[in-house]
Amino acid sequence: MKQDKRILTFTLHLLGRFMIFFAILLLIGFALQSKMNDSLNREVEKFSTHQGEMLAFVYHNLLQTEIAELSKTATLIAAEKITPANGVQSISDKGQLGGLLDINGQSIWGVALPAEAKLQCARTLQGEPNWRYYKDVGLVVMVPVYQGTTVRYVLCKLHTDSSLRDKSSPFQFADKKDEENILLYDTRTQQVVVPFENYTSSPFYDADKDSPLGLDQLLSKLDNAQEAAIFDPKINADYVLYASPIPDTNFIAIGYREWRSVVTGITNIHLIVLWVFGLLVVLFCVFILYAFTNQVAAEESTALREARDEALRANQAKSDFLAHMSHEIRTPLNAILGMNEMIMREASGKLKKYAFNIKSAGETLLSIINDILDFSKIESGKMEIVPVSYSLSSVLNDVYNMVHYKAGQKGLAFHMNVDPDIPDALIGDEVRLRQVVVNILNNAVKYTPKGSVTFTVKSQGTAENDTLELEFITQDTGIGIREEDKEKLFAKFQRLDIEKNRNIEGTGLGLAITVKLTEMMQGSISVDSIYGEGSTFTIRIPQQVEKYDPIGDFNTRIEAALKEEENYQESFTAPQANILVVDDNDMNLTVVESLLEKTRIHIHTSSYGKDCLQMIEDNHYDIVFLDHMMPEMDGIETLQRAKNLINSKCKDTPFIALTANAVAGVREMFLAKGFNDYLSKPVDGKTLERMVQKYLPPEKIEAAGEKSAEATTESTPAETPSPADQQIDLPTAMQYCGNNEDMQKKFLTIFVSRREAVTKQLENDLNTDNINDYTTHVHALKSTALSIGGIKLSEAAKALEMAGHAYCDGPEEEKADNLQYIKEHHGEAMELYAKLADEAQSRFGIS
Template structure:
């Protein structure tokens, strides 16, 4: 069955099912109505019998009272005779109302006559009794007239009862038949509903199963896409490093050659090398930028900046190129435009540079202008309109809708004549949208183009004067200032490790030893990334991230560092506002990858030196040097320093743990055990010492027994001292 036709089959089955359901329902309802009507008729017949019985009873009671009065000559018996006669008339009237039809018309006429005669006779007997006395009344009673009237009335009532009994029998039969039919149709309706529900359930179940299969396939596809994205990002990162480095060398040497005495031919070759290198570097940058945007690695980082400073920098950048093409480059702003703004100055510069570069590239004569106007302002919020206008080749209206697509230029000949990747405007559009702005283009072929970009900002504050630069940002000299990292770590061995790893990639960093210092440092200076240890004295990492996000409202990327191996620890860190989680012992490549991902910047080359290093065999020792050698990358001096630090710090950490156990200080036990885990992880002691440290790190009042803790510490100390002896042997 074709998938496109299945809906029509399902619709047909649904309509047939609905028709059957309606037919079943109509028949069931019809029989139920007949059953109800029969019940009503049966009730009516029972009411007739009841009225006939009441009439007979009332007449018998009246006759009894009349006879009792005459025989006993006691007028008390006659009390209420008028009301009894009225009741007889009322009963007769009710019988006439509910029984009258063609078959009973004659009987009712006779009954009415006889009952009136009977009532008249009783009244006559009473009148005779009062006027002529007992004997005259008895004589009137004994003349059999009253008896004949009573018998006649009884006979007619019996005939009426017989007639109604046949109606009762017919009605009862009708009720039984209707009930059986209603039961049958109801059973059919229930069976049909159950069958329909079963079929619907089976169909829905099959569709749900298929949907679950599709979801699994989609999840697998997404996972594969994620893996491919990681591979692509890694490739682009490698390409950035592997291509940009030689390209910078090529451009650098080309620039040096330009300053050397050259003949005209050699200078032409050097200029060609420089131009081609610049174009290639621009293409590489475009590809990397669009990849960052699409992978979500491009982040908006607001800060206060001077708009006039940005415009002046753009002007200085493109003025030589404009003069080379004999173009007039103009930069103007309206008076209402504020100078100090708060926003992402890097992305604004990138947008203006791309648009201005395109304008100069596609303009052979005339003017390229950049104008800034204020389109809206409310309090501290302001929207600025940036207009980049040129008198170049222009864009056909039919092509204007696609110029923002990737790898697309207005004409096929444009790429051959002017070069480029067709990514510039795509990058501009996505950067503008990342900042919640919009971009539009107005152009006519041969008359030039006008690109309008509107971006939202808030009014900024001029940078405050700082007291001591050394106190504000004591970064290591001679390193790259492009990436600035704040490290919050109280363990000295971990501090030495991070110094080594960050210095190897020429990264600027500052190390603080507790959470309070980290918060103060972030208030005083701007950093690209915070490496935050979770377990620190006084103010721990959890408190730092909460105060950072809720009180300081900082969006700085935060990577948690912890030796915790508990399930859910990563989720807890991310839930509190951290961006990522890295477990100790720290792996160099994982750290470098996270720094690159969350700063959005490429790292410098590894300057650690020789990558070839020999591995120290375990030879049955507790200590394993593999991890330390991986970190050192062949730097024996770093290995010696870390071993010396281990020998010095381990006894100190053991002393703190012993003191805490002796004092039953549970927080102190947990902190000391955590520090020891970090200390011993550098030289591969996890398998030997973690079984003793893990229970102590998570000890609670319920499970703490001082004697057991002391016994565990004794075993731990014995192994630790053996590890210290081995470390000392490695130093010899």
């Protein structure tokens, strides 16, 4: 009994002491919590004061930018480079109304302002650009327009109340955080100029005073300081209020930021004081560490975001570069390969052989371009494997034609051994299969200084489930590969043994692309090499069998294919068909017309989108080929407008895009925009015929008939001016037209005949400061001038084009210099154009 009593007494004493200790800790905790909250609130106010400074700085920059843009327009009006009406129109937009006032504040052009705006106008007449807000009207900025040293007019711009509340307004912070609300307040009119979304229904709207919450307290603090911040639970227990005046205006920026977004993790602090006092110190240290970690994390997040943005900009720059280079190189290649194909169709003997060599070299150049573009597609994940029915013998024939010529140039023996029992009719991606094989063979030829390259094709095992595995073996007697370099062999942009191979051309992408494509086709690639003796590459790719007819004697097939190549015969005729080709480059139009000439199709052409719309409204066409990049109205916009024409006679006509850009995703982009198909430049004659035959109505297609003999005319030698005055470089011109003198004269005639129209268009673009269209038109002049041998004119146009690109896309501070360059050198280019036209008449008899 006594024992139990002692236990009870001990327990009560222990409990009493615990309660006293707990009470003391609780008091300490409440005191600590109060001190911490006061300290944190002061820090929150300091932080928010800084936020107010930054917010005022941002608004000030926005307002100054508006004044600067308006001042530029005022300067143009003062210099009479644009009319006042055009100046007012240029600054007007949806919700943003421009106007020109006289010295009495009366509207001359554009928006009319309320009577009280005269005071603002009078101040502006003293030479001071300024801002004012007018209730139920909007925000007005005014700048003076000088006439000499005297202010003659006042240029103004009104941001209406509705536009200020729109999310697209430059004064709205679309990327602000959800825990922050920002508005712009006018102390002169005591009105909110730019409210945040749902301002009047938010807890920060004081309905009794019709003003922002806490305005009086903020204004009172601003009387004694440049910035102010308040955290007062009586005003709002969850938000910090801050404000800062905007220099040179009557406006102040006011913000409401959630308290917890500034200081996080400090909740229910009274629970912490239940621990011993020593743990409170530890927890305080943890808090400091936590706050520090948050700051570091925020800085790291900013750095990562900047790095991401930089990576995105770099990737976009790469894509833009690839698209630009694709267009720049493919446009002249289109003329070269297209005209060369016409030579191959008509020529014979040595001329036929020379044309065939041009074709091989051109296709090699095209393959280098495609390597770079294909790698871009693979990196972006947009490369696709497209299985189709194909003839293996046709693929191997193309491979032979591409590689045999290169090997012969280096004095190498090229042997091709094909198993005659392999089925010829297969199903797979013949384009990628051909690319893989050609890449390996070109690599073997490239790194074999002497000896031979042997290419063996056979099938591995027997066909099961209509599938077989093709095996391509490439053996060379080249330089071989070191053992330690084999791991780097298939790396992108990697060149091995640089010192020995420094004179060998290449991008270093071929093998990397080959490996990726082989893997995408479920195949494999291996290499066996002895340094100094040679290498053997083995590629295995599974393919489906369509028919089991064997390929037979491949050498016989090569001879047959060459004979077929030598005796071109159009695949069909369609004398009742009508097609329209739209391209701003006359050479491209000539290429398409020439390639389809013997199909007897009626070909109509147009150089501009607007002409195309008129033609399809007046006439029916079975197919419309539409170039992508054209001035004024590009191919995509032209297509969209064509689809919306009510009276169009081409409602069901297929539209096919013509493009020199072959970057990743271009096919999907054109199909998504409404095109039925697309054709990549340089245009191949057979591909063009297949495309036309695919989309022509079947009833208009006839079997190919006998070709009619065409009369040829002998050209008369022309008088050649002195080399110093010569504008047309004949070797360059003949290179671009496949050494066909009639074709060269045809190109030259087209070029000279368009001189007046081209000159007028360029001068119109320059006089209206439409540098974007000017750059597009001078780009076309550069390409076509080079195609007819006008090297000097082409170089002058190229310099103008580069200045135009720099003006449109370059730094703002360099725009004036680039525009000045264009205006100073435009006349020189036009003089070269005139000299070239005169020479064409005197030297070649072109009228």
